[in-house]
Amino acid sequence: MISLVIKLVKYLIVFMFSISAAGCNVQKADGEKEVSSPIDINFMHKKISKIDYEKFSGLNMQKDNINLNIEGNKLALKLPIYIDKNRYYIPLTEIIDKLGGQLKEKKGVLNLKVFNEESKIDLNNNIFKDNNGKEIRLKKDIIKKEGIYYISFIDFSNMMNFHTRWNHDSKTIKAYVNKEKLAQKKYESKLETMGFLRLEDIATSNDPEDDEKCERLRVMARFLNDRSVPYHIAWVPRYKAPKINVDVDPSKENGFSIADFIYTLDYITYHGGQIGLHGYTHQRGSEYSLLGTEFGPDDPDVEDFRQRVEAAIKIAKDLDIPITFFETPHYAITAEQNKALEDYFTYIYHPFKDSRNNSVYSNQPLKSPNNNKSYYLTTPLDYVKQNGTNEMISRIRNLSPNTIASLFYHPGLEYRYINLTEEDGIPKFQYDENAPLKRIIDELEKRGYKMSFITDIR
Known part of the structure; x- marks a missing residue:
């Protein structure tokens, strides 16, 4: 009898050791942990999924082999990740499973519990609600097939309040939960005079450095949102550099680098920004985008102008990017082109051109005398x-209180003030308190200007 008990005890010890070994995270060389099974995280307290992921028949989308890392854990997914219109769709069911969470649908509501937080997705109305009652409308519908749920990565990121880092070389997305706001103080205005901020020349060129540029732009967007400062993005939808055979139309091709950029545009719309079109290619002929002009007296053809405006609008529509205004490159436009532009846009973010092709710089938004409907906003x-930060601060200090405080800023000037680091496989950053944009916003607040969206103009 005693020998039988001893054998049973030995068997139990071996059995428990084997389970414990199976549940251990595999430490990677770069400090990351690979999570391959739901029992890797708190397996004694979480329900293990019974879904056989290998039997999933798949979605009618293009697959892309990317690496996903959440909170330092590299997820070894069995289900594929898909890409459509440069947005990634990830298997929500398996990811929640891997993170030791729970997922259950009841009466059209998808209940989630992950990272000890509970939330809900109203599948009928496509709305996410966190445990504090905050509601977010999802960018794309949840996809359900064979008991498995897929979600767009931008929606999952917003739900989880992620900061993300995209490495274009390794096709890796690292994400961690933002735990603090970038600005504790909300912007306060004292005047009725409006202020406007536009971030200029935003485009994707498939350049290897675009990953860091996109991340830094998202940090700026998050800061402005946390500070409650409305802002605008002047987006060039198609990037061309003919001399080196570069032509990037995000609506025509899928790719990790372009997906990072589209994710950034989506991130901006979720973080207090409005997007407008800044031309179509911002160039002509052999010119490089962002350097060339595109319209104006050197290229006055109105029909060609319309075709380019419509092509730009089509890219935004194909990619489901909401746009609110149009701005011609370098403000170059003729009176006839200006009149044609009013057929497409209510808000035009450059000076009005009168019948003699003179630019009208107004100290207030100007309603068009052509159609009495479109508004022109100058800077x-x-x-x-x-x-030139001190110079801009001086201009703000000396601006007449009756003149709109409208300016534009190239984000590249800000990038060196945002230091990207990494700790234990988790992306981190430091945003210098003396960065130009922060100083400019502080000065606008001191003067008391009412920071606004262009769509606030009436």
């Missing part, structure tokens, strides 16, 4: 030059 403060 009396002009733009921030290289090493």
Whole structure:
């Protein structure tokens, strides 16, 4: 009898050791942990999924082999990740499973529990609600097939409040939960005079450095949102550099680098920004995008102008990017082109051109005398030059209280003030308190301007 008990005890010890070994995370060389099974995280307290992921028949989308890392854990997924219109769709069911969470649908509501937080997705109305009652409308519908749920990565990221880092070389997305706001103080205005901020020349070129640019742009967007400052993005939808055979139309091809950029545009719309079109290619002929002009007296053809405007609008529509305004490159436009533009846009973010092709710079938004419907917004403060932060601050201080405090800023000037780091496989960053944009916003607040969206103009 005693020998039988001893044998049973030995068997139990071996059995428990084997389970424990199976549940251990595999430590990777770069400090990441690979999570291959739901029992890897708190297996004694979480329900193990009974879904056989290998039997999933798949979605009618293009697959893409990317790496997903959440909170330092590299997820070894059995289900594929898909890409459509440069948005990634990830298997929500398996990911929640891997993170040791729970997922259950009841009466059209998908209940989630992950990271000890409970939330719900109203599948009928496509609305996510967190445990504090905050509601977010999802960018794309949840996809359900064979008991498995797929969600767009931008929606999952917003739900989880992720900061993400995209590595274009390894096709890896690292994400961690934002735990603090970038600005504790909300912007407060004292005047009725409006202020406007536009971030200029935003485009994707498939350049290897675009991953860091996109991340830094998202940090800026998050700061402005946390500070409660409305802002605008001047987006060039198609990037061309003919001399080196570069032509990037995000609506025509899928790719990790382009998906990072579209994710960034989506992120901006979820974080307090409005997007507008800044031309179609911002160039002509052999010119590089962002350097060339595109419209105006050198290229005055109105029919060609319409075709380019419509092509730009089509890209935005194909990609489901909401746009609110149009701005011609370098403000170059003729009176006839200006009149044609009013057929497409209510809000035009450049000076009005009168019948004699003179630019009308107004200290207030100007309603078009052509159709009495479109509004023109100028930038009396002009733009921030290289090493020109103090100059811009001086302009703001000396601006007439009756003149709109409208300016534009090239984000590249801000990038060196946002330091990207990594700790235990988790992406981190530091945003310098003396960064130009932060100083400019502080000065606008001191003067008391009412920071606004262009769509606030009436």
